[in-house]
Amino acid sequence: MKRLIQLTVNGQAHDLVVTPVGTLLDVLRDDLGLTGAKRGCDLGACGACTVILDGRPVNSCLTLAVEADGSDVATIEGVAAPGRLHPVQEAFAVHGAVQCGFCTPGMVLVTKSLLDECPEPEDRQIREALSGNLCRCTGYVKVLDAVRAAARRLRAREGVR
Amino acid sequence: MAPNPSRKRQSRRGAAQSGMSLSMENGIHYHLPETVSEAVGLLARHGAAARALAGGTDLVPALKLGILGARHLVSLRRVPGLRDIALDGDRDVVIGALATLRAVATSPLVEHACAALAEAAGRTGSPLLRNRGTLGGNVCLDTRCWYFNQSEAWRASRDRCQKAGGARCHVNERENRCVALFSADTPAALMVAGARVELAGPSGMRWIGIEALYSGEGRAPLALAPGEIVTRIRIPKPLAGWRTAYVKHAVRESIDFPILGVAAGVELAPDGTIHAARVAVTGARSAPVRLPEVENAVGGRRLADVGDGDLARIATRALGPLFLSDAVPHKRLLAGLMTVDALARAAGEDSGRRRS
Amino acid sequence: MGDYAVVGKSLPRVDAAEKLTGAARYTADVRLPGMLRGKILRSPLPHARIVSIDTTRAERLRGVHAVIMGRDTAGLRVAFVDTPKYPADEPPFALDRVRYIGDEVAAVAAIDEETAREALSLIRVEYEPLPAVFTAADALRPEAPLIHEFDYPGKTIWEDWGARGRPAGDPVPRTSNVAARTAVAFGDVDAGFAAASHVREDRFETVPVAHAPMEPHAAVAWFDPSGKLSMHVSSMGIFYKRFVLAKALGVPISQVRIHKSYVGGAFGGKIDVFPYEVGAALLARKSGRPVLIELSREESLTATRMDFHANVRVKTGVDRDGLITAQDIQVIVDTGAYRGSGPVVVFLCYSYNIPVYRVPALRYEGLAVYTNNPVKGPKRGHGAPFIRFAVDSHMDMLAEDLGIDMVELMRRNARDRGEVMPTSGDTLRSCGLKDALAAAARDGQWAARRRRTDWRSSERYRRGVGMSACSMFSGSPYYPFGSAAVIKLHDDGGATLFAGTVEMGQGSETTLSQIAAEELGVPLDDIRIVSGDTELTPIEFGSFLSGGAFVTGKAVRLAAADAKRQLFEMAARLLEADVRDLEARDKRISVQGAPHRSLTYAEIIALSVKHASGDPIIGKGSVKSVPDAELHPSLSTARGRWTEAYGFAAQLAEVEVDTWTGTVEVRRLVTYHDCGFPLNPQVVEGQIEGCVSMALGQTLQERIDLRQGQVFNPDFLGYRLPITHDMPAMVSGMIHSDEPYGPFGAKEVGEGAVSGVMAAVANAVYDAIGVRITSLPITPAKVMAGLDRARGGRG
Numbered sequence A: 001m002k003r004l005i006q007l008t009v010n011g012q013a014h015d016l017v018v019t020p021v022g023t024l025l026d027v028l029r030d031d032l033g034l035t036g037a038k039r040g041c042d043l044g045a046c047g048a049c050t051v052i053l054d055g056r057p058v059n060s061c062l063t064l065a066v067e068a069d070g071s072d073v074a075t076i077e078g079v080a081a082p083g084r085l086h087p088v089q090e091a092f093a094v095h096g097a098v099q100c101g102f103c104t105p106g107m108v109l110v111t112k113s114l115l116d117e118c119p120e121p122e123d124r125q126i127r128e129a130l131s132g133n134l135c136r137c138t139g140y141v142k143v144l145d146a147v148r149a150a151a152r153r154l155r156a157r158e159g160v161r
Numbered sequence B: 001m002a003p004n005p006s007r008k009r010q011s012r013r014g015a016a017q018s019g020m021s022l023s024m025e026n027g028i029h030y031h032l033p034e035t036v037s038e039a040v041g042l043l044a045r046h047g048a049a050a051r052a053l054a055g056g057t058d059l060v061p062a063l064k065l066g067i068l069g070a071r072h073l074v075s076l077r078r079v080p081g082l083r084d085i086a087l088d089g090d091r092d093v094v095i096g097a098l099a100t101l102r103a104v105a106t107s108p109l110v111e112h113a114c115a116a117l118a119e120a121a122g123r124t125g126s127p128l129l130r131n132r133g134t135l136g137g138n139v140c141l142d143t144r145c146w147y148f149n150q151s152e153a154w155r156a157s158r159d160r161c162q163k164a165g166g167a168r169c170h171v172n173e174r175e176n177r178c179v180a181l182f183s184a185d186t187p188a189a190l191m192v193a194g195a196r197v198e199l200a201g202p203s204g205m206r207w208i209g210i211e212a213l214y215s216g217e218g219r220a221p222l223a224l225a226p227g228e229i230v231t232r233i234r235i236p237k238p239l240a241g242w243r244t245a246y247v248k249h250a251v252r253e254s255i256d257f258p259i260l261g262v263a264a265g266v267e268l269a270p271d272g273t274i275h276a277a278r279v280a281v282t283g284a285r286s287a288p289v290r291l292p293e294v295e296n297a298v299g300g301r302r303l304a305d306v307g308d309g310d311l312a313r314i315a316t317r318a319l320g321p322l323f324l325s326d327a328v329p330h331k332r333l334l335a336g337l338m339t340v341d342a343l344a345r346a347a348g349e350d351s352g353r354r355r356s
Numbered sequence C: 001m002g003d004y005a006v007v008g009k010s011l012p013r014v015d016a017a018e019k020l021t022g023a024a025r026y027t028a029d030v031r032l033p034g035m036l037r038g039k040i041l042r043s044p045l046p047h048a049r050i051v052s053i054d055t056t057r058a059e060r061l062r063g064v065h066a067v068i069m070g071r072d073t074a075g076l077r078v079a080f081v082d083t084p085k086y087p088a089d090e091p092p093f094a095l096d097r098v099r100y101i102g103d104e105v106a107a108v109a110a111i112d113e114e115t116a117r118e119a120l121s122l123i124r125v126e127y128e129p130l131p132a133v134f135t136a137a138d139a140l141r142p143e144a145p146l147i148h149e150f151d152y153p154g155k156t157i158w159e160d161w162g163a164r165g166r167p168a169g170d171p172v173p174r175t176s177n178v179a180a181r182t183a184v185a186f187g188d189v190d191a192g193f194a195a196a197s198h199v200r201e202d203r204f205e206t207v208p209v210a211h212a213p214m215e216p217h218a219a220v221a222w223f224d225p226s227g228k229l230s231m232h233v234s235s236m237g238i239f240y241k242r243f244v245l246a247k248a249l250g251v252p253i254s255q256v257r258i259h260k261s262y263v264g265g266a267f268g269g270k271i272d273v274f275p276y277e278v279g280a281a282l283l284a285r286k287s288g289r290p291v292l293i294e295l296s297r298e299e300s301l302t303a304t305r306m307d308f309h310a311n312v313r314v315k316t317g318v319d320r321d322g323l324i325t326a327q328d329i330q331v332i333v334d335t336g337a338y339r340g341s342g343p344v345v346v347f348l349c350y351s352y353n354i355p356v357y358r359v360p361a362l363r364y365e366g367l368a369v370y371t372n373n374p375v376k377g378p379k380r381g382h383g384a385p386f387i388r389f390a391v392d393s394h395m396d397m398l399a400e401d402l403g404i405d406m407v408e409l410m411r412r413n414a415r416d417r418g419e420v421m422p423t424s425g426d427t428l429r430s431c432g433l434k435d436a437l438a439a440a441a442r443d444g445q446w447a448a449r450r451r452r453t454d455w456r457s458s459e460r461y462r463r464g465v466g467m468s469a470c471s472m473f474s475g476s477p478y479y480p481f482g483s484a485a486v487i488k489l490h491d492d493g494g495a496t497l498f499a500g501t502v503e504m505g506q507g508s509e510t511t512l513s514q515i516a517a518e519e520l521g522v523p524l525d526d527i528r529i530v531s532g533d534t535e536l537t538p539i540e541f542g543s544f545l546s547g548g549a550f551v552t553g554k555a556v557r558l559a560a561a562d563a564k565r566q567l568f569e570m571a572a573r574l575l576e577a578d579v580r581d582l583e584a585r586d587k588r589i590s591v592q593g594a595p596h597r598s599l600t601y602a603e604i605i606a607l608s609v610k611h612a613s614g615d616p617i618i619g620k621g622s623v624k625s626v627p628d629a630e631l632h633p634s635l636s637t638a639r640g641r642w643t644e645a646y647g648f649a650a651q652l653a654e655v656e657v658d659t660w661t662g663t664v665e666v667r668r669l670v671t672y673h674d675c676g677f678p679l680n681p682q683v684v685e686g687q688i689e690g691c692v693s694m695a696l697g698q699t700l701q702e703r704i705d706l707r708q709g710q711v712f713n714p715d716f717l718g719y720r721l722p723i724t725h726d727m728p729a730m731v732s733g734m735i736h737s738d739e740p741y742g743p744f745g746a747k748e749v750g751e752g753a754v755s756g757v758m759a760a761v762a763n764a765v766y767d768a769i770g771v772r773i774t775s776l777p778i779t780p781a782k783v784m785a786g787l788d789r790a791r792g793g794r795g
């Protein structure tokens, strides 16, 4: 029994036909060709599939597409302005927070949503915010460095305005 | 060496390793009711074949593994009013079943009414899961077992177990009775808070104490009537001097289910005497359990007067025998010490943590 | 050490932007017109005879395009080790037997996942269960069932490369479950023990752990109309994959092309050629369509490769000063249902241990044993983590017996530069081991923090420190034995580097680009790299055996130097000067002392194209991994050259033990890594931090929970990778020992810092609570049991 749903993804509206058990991750990767969200464990325990759903980062592998009907979705593909990285992405690049890159989209989205909400996070908050996103390469050291740096950078930018 | 298996030939059908099991998938129906009564009607109509869907963070994995045992998903998403966290008059805090764990963890009302609940909700799963997972889903969480929460292909290596509709239990072979563990974080805290749960069913609404929600059966841990759902949870206004804490022991500080979770509440006199106490444990049995022996032992005394060792022993004894996995053979001892820890934290003391 | 403009700098990675925007394409992200989804049917039984397989209903299902099984691969066997002594033993799809839970039985390709899954459910397999064994000890018993009844000698993949073959003939009956054995002896061991003033013997155990890269394994395969096979794979070296795949499929190497994919982490787990890859190719051939097989996390964790279960016995004699007089080591590993890398790991447990301490006399035996467990393969460190865990835990115990400080005992026995390794003849041309030890002890405040706690105190939280060291090599003689690189200059003096490296997180695209930029004298931005494609790049060693930067880096440097030489020659002609009088700066070549006589790179290239032969200037370079070795060393005797350079690391851990819960928290982890010269310090630090994190996982919480051959935690909820909260304060320092053979003095960085963590933590736990844990992981249950024993039992 298929259903028609509507999703706004990175600002663009899409009408989609989905099965009741198709996940948001399936729809993004297979129907919309947005492969930035990764299938890391498919059971909500790694965070590689993170997307922002109605303002909050979630595991898209555990979100049924039918349940996201009418929602607003932001994926990694929509974070950078054309030709210019977002300050969070910039900080990840400069601080060596990217290795294999498979967890990176999720890490960036979680960081962005953390800093949108809490511009001056304490270390403990940063660790907690990213604690559902596994990374096997970096040991998190440089990821945490990058988040701190991104926070500083964003605050500086706000200050300028 | 494994016992020489019978040379009997076995015919096997293939099964996919994780991913939605086929039999489920083709026949899955999704319902999107707009009211409580519509939802309850759908659930009642389809009986055991239907399941309420809240955040889906436990239900979707079950669907993928092929262990859901239901074909009708009744989404509660459109049902109005179930997300609110509000004060009822100036007394109790009432939390809608669809309030996310994040909302519960960060709500000042909850923090004030029962710090242990805020803590437990804030330690459930990961931040990503808490943005979807709900309090109602946590309270109604299914029990878990290493033999059951596995993919269809994985389970094809042996007979279906009791919880999956088969005849045998692979864990509790002696009694052959399912002992799958109830491991949700918040119910222990809710017990300590003396929470009451509003149920909506085909024959209307009723309120029950949170303890009455649980059957104690590994196979079917909830004592809900057919078609019933949890709609609201009420935390009574705390008495003056009432303080609570939740201690979770898990391998990692995020993501992992508790190996054990202990919630404690104490009504503390200014001189440190405990007028009354409540202690509840999750992760030990097929339901969260209260430890009345511990509550009685500390009642009317100061913690320091009871002694950590004695208190731990009382708690261990109160919990009784457990099914112990190789990974946690010391679970009973652990429960004792964690109970001491939880009571101490509730009473505002720390347990041996020395800063250097 | 030179003063460099590009190497030695922490420049941002060249692949960062692609990965940060979601544009980087991994194998499972590939979408091709008409692409089918493949799925694999696996054995649910640990050991059984296949009586029959019926695929007719699956084949008839609408949407199914191909079904394959053992029949379609008859006679084919693939393995990590394929030598005359250890011929390949793993049929990609079961022929008559399945040997572990997860063994491949059949595969289907269908229009989508759902249909493929349904097709699997329609395949009927009739099994006759066979007795199974699940530990090496059981498998070694005389009455144990034989897991492999025959070896199938024949042509091995090494024969093209000059290995002595064994004539293909009848299968050779096997008599035991020993899959491989390494035996080494040198010096007078008995005399050494007799001369010792103290001897002790200890036993240690480690359990399988997973590589668990974030990207599960995947493959895409398709044939073009002319019959050439194209693939995207999760790999660590595309030329090795192409070589084995071509052999397996019986097609010429030049008919197989591996296309570029980013790889989402590997750590040793993506070297092997896997049945699903052979399956994707066969399904593509049979269906005439592209096929994508994306393994689930469960399959990736249970049916690709995992690290070994190992039992290690160490006996050491020392004199009064603590100097080792003799050592006797036995390692027994459970290698699983197929040989995997068993023959290599029992060799490596010797080879990685020997560069650390000076041992005048040694008896070593390593046994790899077949069981009905999943197959084992190389994982970061490949044996070093468990042999170093055993030996340095044992050293800590010896230190206590002798009343000598552990760091002092290590220092006294540690090797120095210039020493020649027994059996291999490798020379330590650089060796920063003692410097690393001293630096780690200093930064970890060893002297101040050691032996500070009273083991009988009733404090809930107690602290301790521990130390260990390890070594790692830098590339060895193994297919393809070397690397080549090509550099093509552009009109404007920028350049494209063609190198076969696979970017799997280690930063090879960045460090190789840095090497090219440095040598050419251009900024990093001027270099573009084409990598990871067997058609577009020359042969490459692969990013395993820790050879990536060391071997390929040298080839890139040579290629850049070749291009630069040509630039200089052309400039000399144009400027009518002697080459020796020219100098280059800022992409401009000028006559020394006459700066007005100069040309930019762009001008030289333009003139070369327009007025000379039309040559736009292309440089090439190549290098052998171990120049004076013909073939890999003997795995069974450890004779033969092995590597050109060893890296070293010393690691110190400070822990806090919660005696109420048994939880061990690592508070600080200090690593000093002798990596020669860090080509990109930020990349090197990242490698060390990743090593430490992975090692801490293995030390404290990770384990594949195998029971009766079945993995009970085949997901990331049960298999617990470290998370942000688990990370201690890390100090990661580098010792610059300037390896004369490495590019710019560099040697390996990707694996070294793993293997000292286990013993450092175990020794620190002992320091904190007086409980010696001899098996990994160090779980709360073991700590609690140990405390209980120490207190003489408790209720």
Ligand SMILES: Cc1cc2nc3c(=O)[nH]c(=O)nc-3n(C[C@H](O)[C@H](O)[C@H](O)COP(=O)(O)OP(=O)(O)OC[C@H]3O[C@@H](n4cnc5c(N)ncnc54)[C@H](O)[C@@H]3O)c2cc1C
Binding pocket: A043, A044, A045, B051, B052, B053, B054, B055, B056, B057, B058, B059, B060, B061, B076, B097, B098, B101, B123, B124, B125, B126, B129, B132, B133, B134, B135, B136, B137, B138, B139, B140, B141, B142, B183, B184, B185, B186, B228, B229, B230, B231, B255, B256, B257, B258, C717
């Ligand atoms: C990786 C991972 C880690 C996790 N870690 C933890 C953990 O540490 N602690 C923990 O407690 N949980 C954990 N969980 C489980 C789960 O995320 C939480 O328990 C969550 O609170 C479930 O809520 P939900 O809204 O997502 O429930 P759903 O998945 O929607 O439902 C769960 C069950 O409750 C029933 N249900 C839901 N709402 C109602 C209702 N209102 N009335 C009646 N029945 C209802 C459903 O039918 C279903 O059977 C984890 C899950 C994952 C995937």
Ligand code: SF4
Binding pocket: B144, B145, B146, B147, B148, B161, B162, B163, B164, B168, B169, B170, B171, B172, B177, B178, B179, B180, B218, B219
């Ligand atoms: S305890 Fe329950 S779920 Fe586990 S094997 Fe027994 S019957 Fe199945």
